[in-house]
Amino acid sequence: MGNIPDLRVSLGRIHLRNPVLVASGTFGYGEEYKDFVDPGELGGIITKAVTLKPRKGNPPPRLAETPAGLLNSIGLENPGVEMFLKEKLPHLKRLKTKIIVNIAGEKKTEYLYLAEKLGKRGGIDALEVNISCPNVEKRGLIFGTSADLAFSLVKGLKQATDLPLIVKLTPNVTDITEIAQAAEEAGAEALSLINTISGMAIDVNTRRPKLGAITGGLSGPAIRPVAVRMVRQTFQKVNLPLIGIGGIMSAEDALEFILAGATAVAVGTANFVDPAVSLRIVEGLRQYLRKMRIDYFHHLIGDLRI
Amino acid sequence: MGNIPDLRVSLGRIHLRNPVLVASGTFGYGEEYKDFVDPGELGGIITKAVTLKPRKGNPPPRLAETPAGLLNSIGLENPGVEMFLKEKLPHLKRLKTKIIVNIAGEKKTEYLYLAEKLGKRGGIDALEVNISCPNVEKRGLIFGTSADLAFSLVKGLKQATDLPLIVKLTPNVTDITEIAQAAEEAGAEALSLINTISGMAIDVNTRRPKLGAITGGLSGPAIRPVAVRMVRQTFQKVNLPLIGIGGIMSAEDALEFILAGATAVAVGTANFVDPAVSLRIVEGLRQYLRKMRIDYFHHLIGDLRI
Amino acid sequence: MYQVKARVLSNEKVGEAHYRMKLEVSQIAKDARPGQFVHIRCSSDHDPLLRRPFSIHKCAQGRIDILYQVVGGGTRILSKKRRGDQLDLLGPLGKGFEVEPAFSKIFIVSGGIGVAPLYMVAQEITRLGQGKEVTALLGAKNKELILGKDDWESLGLRVMIATEDGSEGYQGLVSALFERLILSQTSLSLAVYSCGPVPMLRKIAELSSHGGFFCQVSLEQRMGCGLGACLGCVIRGTSGYLRVCKEGPVFDAQEILWDDPDLEIR
Amino acid sequence: MYQVKARVLSNEKVGEAHYRMKLEVSQIAKDARPGQFVHIRCSSDHDPLLRRPFSIHKCAQGRIDILYQVVGGGTRILSKKRRGDQLDLLGPLGKGFEVEPAFSKIFIVSGGIGVAPLYMVAQEITRLGQGKEVTALLGAKNKELILGKDDWESLGLRVMIATEDGSEGYQGLVSALFERLILSQTSLSLAVYSCGPVPMLRKIAELSSHGGFFCQVSLEQRMGCGLGACLGCVIRGTSGYLRVCKEGPVFDAQEILWDDPDLEIR
Numbered sequence A, B: 001m002g003n004i005p006d007l008r009v010s011l012g013r014i015h016l017r018n019p020v021l022v023a024s025g026t027f028g029y030g031e032e033y034k035d036f037v038d039p040g041e042l043g044g045i046i047t048k049a050v051t052l053k054p055r056k057g058n059p060p061p062r063l064a065e066t067p068a069g070l071l072n073s074i075g076l077e078n079p080g081v082e083m084f085l086k087e088k089l090p091h092l093k094r095l096k097t098k099i100i101v102n103i104a105g106e107k108k109t110e111y112l113y114l115a116e117k118l119g120k121r122g123g124i125d126a127l128e129v130n131i132s133c134p135n136v137e138k139r140g141l142i143f144g145t146s147a148d149l150a151f152s153l154v155k156g157l158k159q160a161t162d163l164p165l166i167v168k169l170t171p172n173v174t175d176i177t178e179i180a181q182a183a184e185e186a187g188a189e190a191l192s193l194i195n196t197i198s199g200m201a202i203d204v205n206t207r208r209p210k211l212g213a214i215t216g217g218l219s220g221p222a223i224r225p226v227a228v229r230m231v232r233q234t235f236q237k238v239n240l241p242l243i244g245i246g247g248i249m250s251a252e253d254a255l256e257f258i259l260a261g262a263t264a265v266a267v268g269t270a271n272f273v274d275p276a277v278s279l280r281i282v283e284g285l286r287q288y289l290r291k292m293r294i295d296y297f298h299h300l301i302g303d304l305r306i
Numbered sequence C, D: 001m002y003q004v005k006a007r008v009l010s011n012e013k014v015g016e017a018h019y020r021m022k023l024e025v026s027q028i029a030k031d032a033r034p035g036q037f038v039h040i041r042c043s044s045d046h047d048p049l050l051r052r053p054f055s056i057h058k059c060a061q062g063r064i065d066i067l068y069q070v071v072g073g074g075t076r077i078l079s080k081k082r083r084g085d086q087l088d089l090l091g092p093l094g095k096g097f098e099v100e101p102a103f104s105k106i107f108i109v110s111g112g113i114g115v116a117p118l119y120m121v122a123q124e125i126t127r128l129g130q131g132k133e134v135t136a137l138l139g140a141k142n143k144e145l146i147l148g149k150d151d152w153e154s155l156g157l158r159v160m161i162a163t164e165d166g167s168e169g170y171q172g173l174v175s176a177l178f179e180r181l182i183l184s185q186t187s188l189s190l191a192v193y194s195c196g197p198v199p200m201l202r203k204i205a206e207l208s209s210h211g212g213f214f215c216q217v218s219l220e221q222r223m224g225c226g227l228g229a230c231l232g233c234v235i236r237g238t239s240g241y242l243r244v245c246k247e248g249p250v251f252d253a254q255e256i257l258w259d260d261p262d263l264e265i266r
């Protein structure tokens, strides 16, 4: 533990062995990668979104490649919280790593109910609140695009559970720091950013959208500069620890986020390219610290030289 | 002229020989590419931004590459409108193509004065109003991120000049259709979208930002899915002709925008990769029409099959 | 499941745009079952970003073959690889074909590059097999595109060819040839294994359903992880969405909603 | 200025990470002036997206040479090109060196890969030349990195070597060697042409300014268009920003704000 270089970081009450997490929706519920990654060597796992009721998800095709990017329109397919508790959590609990459960909903009450249910079970270290979902009660307005909606949601969740709340911000906004501040005021323990950027692609031969759902979320290296910028902006405005997400393929990419102000990172699309990439990133960070003669990883956080 | 396939399109009062323009800031004032492109074969040229006073621009480095993308922080360097009229316009006027002058400012009055000055001279076919600039009178709020600011600016410009106004939208907003609608109501003749997405990149060895200005605008293929999505959203909400911009490298890319609802396209970063790319795109569009047995290009506009 | 750096042993052009690549991959070769696939990283940069799935065509001590057609960027890069190059592979992945001893009459029906996953199942059947009547129907546009006919013949089963242009064998679609052969048979001990374009599979599935045959097909979808994690590769099944990489790529024909237009890959 | 598909004639490794590439490009070769550069598209996909600028090292009937060091993705791709491959080139671009007959004593000072643009100016000088005293100072980390010494010697000028490790010639920085040679001379007919790392050029510029020498340097900056259109490649000059691709890459030393830390490329 006291080894040098020391990779430990804390996201509020959540203490991570190292700053590398795997991002929601790209690592399933922890079982699928077992042949490639020992979760005990990761900072933690953020699960695929869990919703109150089972969700079928969107029609195929659900993936389309774009230059250095991936569009997805999975549509939050998941078995619902009951099945999650019964079939997924027992396995997750056994993993020697932090378990962060990503939750999503279409109404505030859905989120609250979910949080309450999940909070009562042991084995969950934190909730990541995906606020990139449309609020059906507000004409489909995305929770994460309105500071008011975001504030009220997080405030409610804070009362519904004692679990640390990590609020995951959407980049599809004019000013991400406004939403970040609202989440901070409402009691978030940390922030994750960014979720995917809304996009679409068209097959010009068939003249049809490449995705069954027409539009989808853009992830991968293409979005990294946008994500790094948002992390830096947010770092300058809020005092919460940040999880940097977006196009991280290597330790170097992860370090961009750390220098911009993230305390930890989550690796998404890269898991599809290389299932063991998260471990390689942990190792790459260690090497960087050695090369730079830095003993404590957390000294790098926000250490950008202007 | 009456040739089949017929590539002509109209942006309101501006009638283009074909739908391929070159985007502001990537083609100078028309002189730099003369050895590679005969402007007479393009739909038109959109100039580098012109401001009221000369602008020095940002400190170097001003360019940084990212996966399938380019960050730039030129900072609107330009010689100012007086020099533009004296030294650039005479040459531009001689080109047998549509000349669209991109204007930018930090105050509403700057824009108005610019428009008035440019409107009095012949040889300019339209103004493209870059509203991605911070308004110094409103605490740096970007004109293009507020429907009110955008409306009032365009309304003012409409009174200041008879030139057709093309409003160029910034993608760094929660809902681009709001701004599009404001511009439409205020009297815009067409809309250009998108400008660059704000981003940043960090050199992890020096721990310094890769750009002298710290953040910059992301362009190139990386942003194309975002741009195509915004064109489609806007096409569904406003009745103005749209100029699709963002990561167009080929005729196929251009067609994505057309099918999403753009009437014309402007090619930006691709000019750096291949100075003659705009002509190749014109030719590629012609071939596509032939292959698909479509006689009139404008039949393709918005012809997405869902 | 392994992630390995596989050495390219050869990469031979075998048709218009078709190649056979032999790869040295001892672990994957050891575990591979007929119908399973490997997920290959074609490029070390971001173009293309994702891996590309290919059926395991053959499998012998320490190596596998894939048989592939160049259709876009990823396969174009693959086609340029030479002996000695390394490729990053995941595999073996997915659920393969099921062969039961009870099947006495077996048809293997392939269309075009769909031949790739079927060779191993034919091998397995002939290995299990005395007394079975096994017919392989190989369909393609023309006779140049009938890939590896000799291999098939050396398995000692009946091989029939269908070409759309009639340049060899039956003139017409391989599904039509199949239809003629089974006429209006119904049989519960008849099994069909098939892979090819969706319209062909749709037809085979329909005929099999009428005849009450056991019918398995190998399907395709754009893939992300290849491991069942991303839910990106689904197709519509009768019981909901099915992941091609996990519940498939081999499915019982009756699991599939054949009238879904999205079955055809875009 | 031309855009051409140039054929690679050869691509030879000449040092640790250094290569000399010969390219068949008749038009560019015809127009090229010492100090100008070509803008090369290294990849046909998006990685890297932009072209890469390289000085024209040599130029003969119908062909040019470039001399380059592998430092990142673009140059790595270049280093893999072989005879017969094609490359998309723009050129000749930029403003080259100016050589005036009045200069009687001339120093050419190169550091590392900075040797690339200087060979042609040396050629030009020796061509113009009788009665001039021309000295080429070639600096590098060690003697292996002194590139093309024979070429220089065959031009018939005085060649002096400086290596940081003292493995050949003067031990130390080439700028220090230059300082020793010019001691505290002042002369208006002395000209200096230089290219190399910024700290070295800064020193050369300072010494030249003290001595009143005519001094031109070739500078670098990240480039977009290479044609003067994007304003992406500026450095800080005494009169404002200067485009390296248009006002440069060769500048009079006194045009440059040498104390700008951003001169060093990031």
Ligand SMILES: Cc1cc2nc3c(=O)[nH]c(=O)nc-3n(C[C@H](O)[C@H](O)[C@H](O)COP(=O)(O)OP(=O)(O)OC[C@H]3O[C@@H](n4cnc5c(N)ncnc54)[C@H](O)[C@@H]3O)c2cc1C
Pocket (backbone or CB within 6 Å): C037, C048, C052, C053, C054, C055, C056, C066, C067, C068, C069, C070, C071, C072, C073, C074, C075, C076, C113, C116, C117, C219, C220, C221, C222, C223, C244, C249, C265, C266
């Ligand atoms: C389980 C599985 C096994 C496969 N086995 C083989 C095989 O043995 N041999 C072989 O040649 N191909 C096989 N494929 C198809 C192969 O994966 C695709 O042809 C390949 O991914 C295309 O990559 P690309 O970059 O060359 O083309 P892209 O640029 O991605 O696409 C080019 C064109 O090919 C089509 N295409 C893309 N991906 C797929 C896909 N997954 N399935 C079908 N069509 C696609 C698209 O419609 C597109 O128009 C298999 C696919 C799956 C899912």
Ligand SMILES: Cc1cc2nc3c(=O)[nH]c(=O)nc-3n(C[C@H](O)[C@H](O)[C@H](O)COP(=O)(O)OP(=O)(O)OC[C@H]3O[C@@H](n4cnc5c(N)ncnc54)[C@H](O)[C@@H]3O)c2cc1C
Pocket (backbone or CB within 6 Å): D037, D048, D052, D053, D054, D055, D056, D066, D067, D068, D069, D070, D071, D072, D073, D074, D075, D076, D113, D116, D117, D219, D220, D221, D222, D223, D244, D249, D265, D266
């Ligand atoms: C006018 C001009 C002429 C040049 N002539 C030569 C030449 O003759 N031979 C030669 O080897 N190089 C030359 N260079 C530098 C060469 O262009 C860069 O080394 C090359 O662009 C790096 O590309 P890359 O993709 O390999 O590296 P990248 O991945 O782009 O960068 C790798 C590293 O190289 C540095 N670098 C990147 N671009 C430049 C640049 N333009 N100048 C200096 N450093 C850079 C960066 O700091 C980075 O750390 C010249 C540059 C200019 C502007």
Ligand SMILES: Cc1cc2nc3c(=O)[nH]c(=O)nc-3n(C[C@H](O)[C@H](O)[C@H](O)COP(=O)(O)O)c2cc1C
Pocket (backbone or CB within 6 Å): A023, A024, A025, A026, A048, A049, A070, A072, A074, A076, A102, A130, A168, A194, A195, A196, A218, A219, A220, A221, A223, A245, A246, A247, A248, A266, A267, A268, A269, A270, C224, C230, C232
């Ligand atoms: C296939 C896929 C599924 C995803 N599902 C979820 C999800 O269920 N909940 C969520 O908050 N984010 C989800 N994301 C977003 C990622 O967690 C991450 O924020 C985004 O992909 C950007 O990171 P990346 O570029 O490293 O992939 C998903 C992303 C992908 C690619």
Ligand SMILES: Cc1cc2nc3c(=O)[nH]c(=O)nc-3n(C[C@H](O)[C@H](O)[C@H](O)COP(=O)(O)O)c2cc1C
Pocket (backbone or CB within 6 Å): B023, B024, B025, B026, B048, B049, B070, B072, B074, B076, B102, B130, B168, B194, B195, B196, B218, B219, B220, B221, B223, B245, B246, B247, B248, B266, B267, B268, B269, B270, D224, D230, D232
């Ligand atoms: C170097 C550079 C300079 C630019 N300058 C301007 C400008 O002056 N005014 C403007 O409205 N847009 C400017 N843009 C934005 C482009 O016009 C275009 O909207 C953007 O680059 C997206 O298109 P692309 O991906 O094809 O480059 C600039 C872009 C680049 C790359």
Ligand code: FES
Pocket (backbone or CB within 6 Å): C222, C223, C224, C225, C226, C227, C228, C229, C230, C231, C232, C233, C234, C243, C244, C245, C246
């Ligand atoms: S490819 Fe990810 S679930 Fe099938």
Ligand code: FES
Pocket (backbone or CB within 6 Å): D222, D223, D224, D225, D226, D227, D228, D229, D230, D231, D232, D233, D234, D243, D244, D245, D246
């Ligand atoms: S590279 Fe575009 S102006 Fe110099």
